Amino acid sequence: MKKVSMKDIAKELNTSITTVSFVINGKSEAMGISPATEKKVRDLIKKREFNPNSAARMLRTGKSKTIGLIVEDIGNFFFGNIAKIIEIEANKNGYNVFFSSTENNDETAKKLINKMRNSSVDGYIITATQGLKEEVMKLGKENIPFVLIDRLIPDLETNYVILDNYQGSYNLTNHLIERGYSNIGFISIYSEMSMMSEREKGFLSAINDSGKELEDKNILKIEFGSNEEKTISLISEFLRKNQNLDALFFATNYLGVMGIEALQKCKIRIPQDMAIVSFDDNDLFRLLTPSITVASQPIKEMATKSIEMLLRIIKKEQRLNENKGQIIKPEIIVRDSTPPKIQ
Amino acid sequence: MKKVSMKDIAKELNTSITTVSFVINGKSEAMGISPATEKKVRDLIKKREFNPNSAARMLRTGKSKTIGLIVEDIGNFFFGNIAKIIEIEANKNGYNVFFSSTENNDETAKKLINKMRNSSVDGYIITATQGLKEEVMKLGKENIPFVLIDRLIPDLETNYVILDNYQGSYNLTNHLIERGYSNIGFISIYSEMSMMSEREKGFLSAINDSGKELEDKNILKIEFGSNEEKTISLISEFLRKNQNLDALFFATNYLGVMGIEALQKCKIRIPQDMAIVSFDDNDLFRLLTPSITVASQPIKEMATKSIEMLLRIIKKEQRLNENKGQIIKPEIIVRDSTPPKIQ
DNA sequence: CTGAAAGCGCTTACAG
DNA sequence: CTGAAAGCGCTTACAG
Secondary structure (H helix, E strand, O other): OOOOOHHHHHHHHOOOHHHHHHHHOOOHHHHOOOHHHHHHHHHHHHHOOOOOOHHHHHHHHOOOOEEEEEEOOOOOHHHHHHHHHHHHHHHHOOOEEEEEEOOOOHHHHHHHHHHHHHOOOOEEEEOOOOOOHHHHHHHHHOOOOEEEEOOOOOOOOOOEEEEOHHHHHHHHHHHHHHOOOOOEEEEEEOOOOHHHHHHHHHHHHHHHHOOOOOOHHHEEEEOOOOOHHHHHHHHHHHHHHOOOOOEEEEOOHHHHHHHHHHHHHOOOOOOOOOEEEEEOOOHHHHHOOOOOEEEEOOHHHHHHHHHHHHHHHHOOOOOOOOOOOEEEOOEEEOOOOOOOOOO | OOOOOHHHHHHHHOOOHHHHHHHHOOOHHHHOOOHHHHHHHHHHHHHOOOOOOHHHHHHHHOOOOEEEEEEOOOOOHHHHHHHHHHHHHHHHOOOEEEEEEOOOOHHHHHHHHHHHHHOOOOEEEEOOOOOOHHHHHHHHHOOOOEEEEOOOOOOOOOOEEEEOHHHHHHHHHHHHHHOOOOOEEEEEEOOOOHHHHHHHHHHHHHHHHOOOOOOHHHEEEEOOOOOHHHHHHHHHHHHHHOOOOOEEEEOOHHHHHHHHHHHHHOOOOOOOOOEEEEEOOOHHHHHOOOOOEEEEOOHHHHHHHHHHHHHHHHOOOOOOOOOOEEEEOOEEEOOOOOOOOOO
16 A cells, blocks of 8 residues: 555646646646646646645655654643644644753753754754754854744844743832832742743842842742752741741742642641742642742743744844844732731 | 755765765774775764765665654653653654644644655654544555554544543542542543543442442533633532532543642632542642542653654564554552542 | 756665 | 675656
């Protein structure tokens, strides 16, 4: 049972492969194929269920109609949903999507990029890891289309879609201040990623603009990659040492989740004893009692913008390395964890 | 800047393309390439950063080293994590993975299968939708490797990896009975998928084996695809009409989530007024106060088993259509939502 | 308006 | 032990 090829179609119609190819690729008009011939070809293609062999097409044109999606963790709410939307949009445009998770590991990320390159993807959407600069620059030099999503690489001008982390953090902090909280703890991770430093800057600016002084000890930074147990115990210790705090700002989703566990263990009630805000929304924050106020990333917008940008670059409607980024505004979703403070 | 090809390597070494090809494909020994030649070739390949053109290889061999993963929703915790593990295992074996979400829509699923077929995937892992039988049978007839995951197709003998839904449901119900709950409500969806009917059967058997009588009105089934608002109002109404219930069994993850919202709205406290169990674990159930007792799907085991099975079929170590399924045992994770009942 | 043919970069049967 | 060559199924420059 052999698959039908263009040759078979051409032979059955007593025409040439060329004609069949022109019809398939929508070049009938430009190439002056008669409407009658065109219809004959189309009908037989449908009847025989012919589909062009993608490998042959790929070999000949050098285009695979495939894009590579490299995220931190496809199993995570944010990236899973980013992936879903990117795939749908790509599909609409005739592209398939390979995916992989870096687990935030440089070596893995590098391997994935190269593996996908060997599979001739036409372009990438990449969630960068910290040491990925060289690898990404190589793509740029070889003129392979890509878009960075969610995080920038410091000192690399390129195409990206990221959240306005500074503004989100500023607004989230400001929300706490407006609600009357005056002694806010900031819990983050040690990271050179711009997103984390932007969040810290936003926090500090908001505190500063409010005329308050921030004590150094109000900031806790946790080693990246610390396990849950360690993280929770560090947060608990931080809480013990800072009994005067009336609110906590968690700089990432998972710190927020672990922080809530830590608060439960320390018998600190939300929001009576401590108000809580976190960056990144998820189901948990929405459904917990009390629900948690967050700076939410507009997943759909970020995903759509990134795949659209990549497709424009692939189609040469936009230049690579043009430093044409999109900065998406986060949304502050006010919930029950930050009621106006009773003085 | 042209990519280096086997031809370039061969020319530079004054040898033939054949020799280079044999070395690349690990056939040196079988084909009697001398170790010296082999080393020369390998060294130059490394030096020139040569990578075989996958399109050419694919065209020639008919193998793409790609598998297609079709799930219900990659953005969902269960499938996202299934995808992650499948991708890692596939990668280890030299395969890339295309993915797509069906959103449980038959037409989408059919299109995806065909789209991937045109991209010549070597095999599929598929979360079936209800009306996918014919399409899947076609794959079988054409001898295209595939494995069904998470759900069976009724009356279709094939390769699959599913959860033992009956047993999980039986055990979860039994746990409630053992803890002293005697009037258990079962909340599910209308579905012809075997998984849902197995869960209902498990529930009914456990009730029956306990010697209790079940009143019909203790079962609520919700139209598949109902939105959150509708679902919550249906559950609320059900609770109002069945004031005598002391426990609820949610047959899926998302029903559990919505059910908890409904309980909150109705001011019914968990677990004081009502014990709760749900099928499918997730972060929320673990972190809620109180945490929720669940029948958990061993995600890693299911993912690993399915990709291993698919690779065996692709490598012809196992026959397709052999009806060789793997039925994975769910784990009952007892948490705070089901304390022993105070009589 | 349409066709014959080169060539994309591999793998492998065949020849020596 | 190694090489010359066919052929996978397309696209497209060229010829008519």
